[in-house]
Amino acid sequence: MEILADVGGRPGIDCKGFCSYCYFKGVKTEGLRPFGCKRCLPFAKGCDYCSRAIAEAYPGFKPLETVAVEVAGAAFGRRPDKVTISGGGDVSCYPRLLDLARMVGQGGVPIHLGYTSGKGFLRGDEADALMEAGVREVSFTVFSTDPELRRRHMNDRNPEAALSNLRRFAEGCDVYAACVLVPGVNDGPELDRTCRDLEEMGVKNLILMRFANKREQGLILGNEPIIPGVVPHTIEEFRDIVTETNEKYPFRVAGTPLWDPVTKSPFALAHHKDAIRRLPLLRKRATVITSSVAGPLLSAIFAELGDLVNVVAVDKDIGCLITIQDLLALDLSKVQETVILPGRTMAFDPEIRKVLSRDGVSRLVRRGPDRLTVDGEMSISMTPEEVIEVEVEAFAELIEEINGLGV
Numbered sequence: 001m002e003i004l005a006d007v008g009g010r011p012g013i014d015c016k017g018f019c020s021y022c023y024f025k026g027v028k029t030e031g032l033r034p035f036g037c038k039r040c041l042p043f044a045k046g047c048d049y050c051s052r053a054i055a056e057a058y059p060g061f062k063p064l065e066t067v068a069v070e071v072a073g074a075a076f077g078r079r080p081d082k083v084t085i086s087g088g089g090d091v092s093c094y095p096r097l098l099d100l101a102r103m104v105g106q107g108g109v110p111i112h113l114g115y116t117s118g119k120g121f122l123r124g125d126e127a128d129a130l131m132e133a134g135v136r137e138v139s140f141t142v143f144s145t146d147p148e149l150r151r152r153h154m155n156d157r158n159p160e161a162a163l164s165n166l167r168r169f170a171e172g173c174d175v176y177a178a179c180v181l182v183p184g185v186n187d188g189p190e191l192d193r194t195c196r197d198l199e200e201m202g203v204k205n206l207i208l209m210r211f212a213n214k215r216e217q218g219l220i221l222g223n224e225p226i227i228p229g230v231v232p233h234t235i236e237e238f239r240d241i242v243t244e245t246n247e248k249y250p251f252r253v254a255g256t257p258l259w260d261p262v263t264k265s266p267f268a269l270a271h272h273k274d275a276i277r278r279l280p281l282l283r284k285r286a287t288v289i290t291s292s293v294a295g296p297l298l299s300a301i302f303a304e305l306g307d308l309v310n311v312v313a314v315d316k317d318i319g320c321l322i323t324i325q326d327l328l329a330l331d332l333s334k335v336q337e338t339v340i341l342p343g344r345t346m347a348f349d350p351e352i353r354k355v356l357s358r359d360g361v362s363r364l365v366r367r368g369p370d371r372l373t374v375d376g377e378m379s380i381s382m383t384p385e386e387v388i389e390v391e392v393e394a395f396a397e398l399i400e401e402i403n404g405l406g407v
Contacts, residue, residue: 068104082112083109090116113130113137115141119158142178147163171202179208212317213227235257246261258293262379265374291321340402352365
């Protein structure tokens with residue numbers, strides 16, 4: 001049993017200022033209209049998730065006592081296998097982080113520090129007490145090991161302290177480092193320099209994150225562009241960077257929204273066609289709508305299952321960030337009478353049905369599984385076999401849904 005200790009916090013406020021590349025920079029939560037999602041009631045567009053949580057519009061850090069009560073309630077009196085401390089801000093900025101770690105780590109419970117960039121660390125030795133309290137894993141956004149680049153692009157006023165704590169964490173526990181790659185800033189030679197430093201520190205893994213700067217790349221909160229004039233790496237360029245970096249350094253490297261050279265995810269089944277034989281027989285026709293990144297990979301998988309299902313990709317890199325605007329742009333002549341969308345599509349079900357039937361064809365529209373695969377943030381701690389098992393189970397669920405609803 002794993003438990004989340006959610007400390008709350010607001011992007012840009014409870015992290016000592018926005019990073020230059022932050023997904024949430026420029027978001028005006030006050031006027032944000034709900035997207036609609038799978039959590040909404042059929043007769044009411046807008047729930048807490050798609051009107052507030054999607055923009056991480058938290059009121060601020062929670063009091064320690066509140067977090068403690070929530071953790072105790074989630075545990076139901078049992079000893080958890082792990083507690084992850086995370087939130088909407090930077091956990092290193094949580095004023096009572098050490099007290100919380102000591103509280104939830106009682107009895108030897110291992111602790112995972114969720115997203116932190118270390119911007120809340122001031123002395124450089126805070127990691128020692130946190131590891132003594134039970135921290136065994138840390139997800140640490142590095143961006144660069146050049147203090148000046150961190151100061152300029154992460155709004156880090158004490159970059160030397162942050163990097164000192166990164167080193168101490170790497171010496172005493174498993175560190176999953178992360179870098180959002182901004183072209184011309186921390187890629188190329190700068191990425192190599194950072195990787196050499198991470199290798200010397202003993203970091204376990206590195207997750208490379210593709211910078212998003214426009215709507216098609218995932219900015220659905222009306223705040224594009226985040227950095228005017230910057231053109232992010234193409235999907236192909238980013239994949240090559242991930243592959244080359246993984247080959248060059250001893251630690252494991254994976255990317256998001258793709259790719260993991262070790263597990264071949266996302267959609268590892270496209271690269272392990274022998275495992276596709278484990279899936280149920282496909283008996284009905286349907287259209288599967290997906291993202292531009294997933295489209296070719298899903299098409300390759302369904303091609304091995306026959307010609308009953310066609311895959312239609314929208315102009316959005318990430319499936320769970322598909323909105324009604326993306327569906328309005330679809331060519332409905334390519335869409336069959338039964339339609340399956342990503343489970344976490346950010347749109348209201350009645351509006352989805354209306355948009356997908358605007359050509360006069362009454363289509364049966366359903367959401368598929370929330371997740372058909374795993375991205376680099378998950379796969380980096382998984383084996384190839386574990387990723388295949390996740391995908392086989394998810395695709396089996398999707399196929400059974402198609403067989404039950406298709407034509």
